[in-house]
């Protein structure tokens with residue numbers, strides 16, 4: 280077993296065998312939950328005043344870090360460390376702004392029964408676990424963290440099955456939590472078997488951060504249990520390139536080899552990953568490990584997250600730096616989860632600059648402005664949902680051209696200009712060479 284020096288040191292300080300390191304249950308059992316242990320294992324020392332503030336913070340929002348995730352902290356520069364910031368309490372968590380809410384996404388209001396959030400027409404969130412290996416400081420369900428660290432009983436979960444059975448429109452079930460992969464294998468097997476027995480459930484999704492904070496959870500046994508219930512999609516939660524280690528790569532490889540399409544949901548966090556270069560690196564590393572970046576979330580208005588929030592403009596800047604600059608399949612959709620429960624709303628830079636009834640003006644990632652000519656006589660057929668009687672015979676009738684300048688020129692029919700290019704465009708210069 281290859282452990283880093285830091286990891287070996289941590290195991291020794293816990294007074295345990297190195298061979299335990301990759302045992303996920305051992306990792307959970309030895310999760311760091313107090314300042315003292317944290318100091319002992321990392322060698323970081325807080326001064327008494329700071330300690331008091333941290334203690335007060337974790338009295339409100341508890342702490343839990345797996346030894347593995349702890350081992351990724353750069354102890355020499357921990358104040359700026361992305362792993363430390365995601366895992367260790369910051370007294371700023373107690374500074375609320377007046378827009379912060381206990382349940383900003385109204386998940387509880389959109390919950391017809393315990394454990395189920397039914398927001399969208401054809402899919403539900405099913406909170407099958409209240410447990411997480413590591414308590415993310417930026418958790419959107421911070422209100423719930425640590426208060427009921429237990430596994431919902433079979434009876435409660437069965438009521439969830441009943442709800443899904445009664446709602447034949449539900450074709451996609453998202454297992455979430457907490458972290459569903461914190462459940463024992465046989466319990467997961469039971470849940471998945473029950474869901475698979477519901478005919479209208481086409482897809483099951485699992486949202487888990489275990490590949491990031493507890494990669495040893497992805498055992499061969501677990502993979503064999505999950506594999507029985509395909510199609511299962513798995514979404515994980517990497518926020519920073521530093522979280523992609525040989526252990527997490529191994530976990531992702533196992534999952535990808537077993538045929539689970541892998542996605543990643545990142546949260547945009549101030550002073551953690553609010554940088555176009557960090558994000559580009561992250562998404563490129565993810566696709567290299569067969570993980571498709573799925574969502575980039577704007578940080579929610581949950582209490583305790585104020586210091587993590589960035590302006591939406593930062594997210595747009597990041598999206599600007601990705602589209603065109605790197606592989607399309609490495610680009611996540613940036614979303615704001617609507618406060619009040621409206622669901623995810625995609626946000627992106629404006630590529631559509633102007634339009635008339637027959638042309639649109641677009642700009643690309645380089646700033647090149649171009650036109651897309653709309654179809655001339657687009658006959659919008661009045662759809663009465665009667666496909667048998669639908670007649671799709673379209674006529675063409677080119678429009679006459681008139682004279683114009685600037686952007687107007689691009690919109691005008693009489694001018695054949697199709698694009699405007701800024702001066703000194705490197706790509707165009709290459710063509711002339």
Ligand SMILES: *Cc1c(COP(=O)(O)O)cnc(C)c1O
Pocket residue numbers: 396397398399402403404453623
């Ligand atoms: C995010 C979310 C979903 C899933 O949304 P997709 O866009 O399909 O990934 C479903 N229900 C709730 C409540 C959600 O927050």
